Amino acid sequence: MALIGCIADDFTGGTDLANNLVKSGFRTVQTIGVPDTAPEDVDAIVVALKSRSIPAADAVRQSLEALTWLQTQGCEKFYFKYCSTFDSTAKGNIGPVAEALMAALGCDATLFCPAFPATGRTVYHGYLFVGDVLLNESGMEHHPLNPMTDASLARWLDAQTRGRVGVLGADVIKRGEQATRRQLAALRDAGHTLIVTDTLRDAHLTTIALASRDMPLVTGGSGLALGLGALYSAPTSEVAALPEAGGGALILAGSASNRTREQIEHARQHMPIRALDPEALHRDFSATLDAIEQWAVPRLGSPLLIHSDTRPEIVRKAQQSLGVEASGALVERALAELATRLVEHDIGRLIVAGGETSGAIVRALGIGSQRIGPEIDPGVPWTWTESDFGPLHMALKSGNFGAPDMFTRAWEIIE
Ligand SMILES: Nc1ncnc2c1ncn2[C@@H]1O[C@H](COP(=O)(O)OP(=O)(O)OP(=O)(O)O)[C@@H](O)[C@H]1O
Numbered sequence: 001m002a003l004i005g006c007i008a009d010d011f012t013g014g015t016d017l018a019n020n021l022v023k024s025g026f027r028t029v030q031t032i033g034v035p036d037t038a039p040e041d042v043d044a045i046v047v048a049l050k051s052r053s054i055p056a057a058d059a060v061r062q063s064l065e066a067l068t069w070l071q072t073q074g075c076e077k078f079y080f081k082y083c084s085t086f087d088s089t090a091k092g093n094i095g096p097v098a099e100a101l102m103a104a105l106g107c108d109a110t111l112f113c114p115a116f117p118a119t120g121r122t123v124y125h126g127y128l129f130v131g132d133v134l135l136n137e138s139g140m141e142h143h144p145l146n147p148m149t150d151a152s153l154a155r156w157l158d159a160q161t162r163g164r165v166g167v168l169g170a171d172v173i174k175r176g177e178q179a180t181r182r183q184l185a186a187l188r189d190a191g192h193t194l195i196v197t198d199t200l201r202d203a204h205l206t207t208i209a210l211a212s213r214d215m216p217l218v219t220g221g222s223g224l225a226l227g228l229g230a231l232y233s234a235p236t237s238e239v240a241a242l243p244e245a246g247g248g249a250l251i252l253a254g255s256a257s258n259r260t261r262e263q264i265e266h267a268r269q270h271m272p273i274r275a276l277d278p279e280a281l282h283r284d285f286s287a288t289l290d291a292i293e294q295w296a297v298p299r300l301g302s303p304l305l306i307h308s309d310t311r312p313e314i315v316r317k318a319q320q321s322l323g324v325e326a327s328g329a330l331v332e333r334a335l336a337e338l339a340t341r342l343v344e345h346d347i348g349r350l351i352v353a354g355g356e357t358s359g360a361i362v363r364a365l366g367i368g369s370q371r372i373g374p375e376i377d378p379g380v381p382w383t384w385t386e387s388d389f390g391p392l393h394m395a396l397k398s399g400n401f402g403a404p405d406m407f408t409r410a411w412e413i414i415e
Pocket residue numbers: 010012083143144145254255256257260278308309310311314315316318319327328329330331332353354355356357358397398399400
């Protein structure tokens with residue numbers, strides 16, 4: 001019987017959350033969608049969906065299905081995981097999914113805690129910061145699918161929901177669990193059902209987790225999981241040793257985030273690298289992939305990187321001529337097909353950059369669940385999985401996570 005049932009709105013976010021749950025002492029498994037079989041001997045289950053950027057009604061339906069399944073696994077506390085940069089639009093999907101989960105669980109209030117201080121995401125007076133800049137000045141305002149143009153989480157959430165949004169301030173949270181619990185109750189009494197929590201440092205995550213002990217549902221980035229260990233008396237897990245790694249090493253990046261761009265620039269000095277042009281894919285999909293495959297196969301003896309060309313003018317051009325969704329889907333399909341073509345050539349270690357991109361690749365490789373292993377950087381663990389193509393060490397990297405040298409350093413961790 002698992003204790004904590006989690007629903008993640010993308011696959012990199014799922015492994016990020018699973019990683020923090022393991023750090024908090026929970027034996028954790030991540031499943032890709034609702035699985036056919038129930039995991040055994042686990043404290044926490046993360047059901048990873050690809051529901052961040054789909055129509056809100058579909059995201060709600062998939063999330064409720066995951067919730068129903070997690071309830072049958074005996075979970076008593078539920079956690080809706082979304083991005084630490086609150087990726088969503090005025091139509092959703094964070095607000096509608098949270099309100100649907102609240103209704104299904106019969107809870108009158110929940111909290112919204114996207115912060116993850118170790119990766120620079122903090123919240124103050126309800127405004128989300130990335131490092132020392134506001135969310136809407138961090139580059140996230142240019143995100144191809146979910147441009148984040150306002151750092152006020154209260155305003156953002158208000159546009160997506162029916163309930164009343166309130167902010168639980170850092171001045172209260174720093175006074176500890178009792179003060180925070182009282183303020184939560186006061187906000188609820190005043191009719192606030194959706195409560196955005198400030199968070200400046202990890203200690204605040206523990207305070208928030210303890211003060212929300214009675215809430216059946218919490219929502220947030222992965223940071224809050226670092227506080228949840230304090231709620232349960234017998235954390236048991238240690239980060240699992242993964243089977244020995246071997247085989248070729250490949251990085252597939254479809255992420256358009258600033259940090260991925262820095263990592264690609266760093267990798268350029270150290271490994272063969274090739275860009276994927278959406279216009280060329282549109283002109284002749286198969287021929288473009290054939291050319292990349294022919295380039296890659298003789299070079300698979302050491303790590304190599306294939307990435308989508310995300311220079312703003314290229315993305316703009318592709319989006320204008322093909323449409324935002326269609327151009328994104330085209331690039332995802334190309335990277336997923338390259339993954340299936342190249343793992344056939346004895347790839348044993350794969351890093352994927354980008355949540356949507358990871359979703360497409362994980363599905364194409366027929367992956368059902370992942371074991372969480374050692375962390376490369378905050379929020380990015382190595383995982384091990386049995387794919388349709390054989391065993392695979394895989395790291396799913398969220399767009400803005402990982403140090404600039406992650407693509408060259410990651411391999412040492414599983415040597
Ligand atoms: N040149 C391009 N033109 C159009 N769309 C692109 C281009 N390059 C990448 N994309 C699309 O942009 C989206 C990037 O989303 P993805 O979630 O993979 O990365 P991210 O947003 O940086 O990461 P995360 O969601 O983990 O923060 C994908 O759908 C991808 O296919």
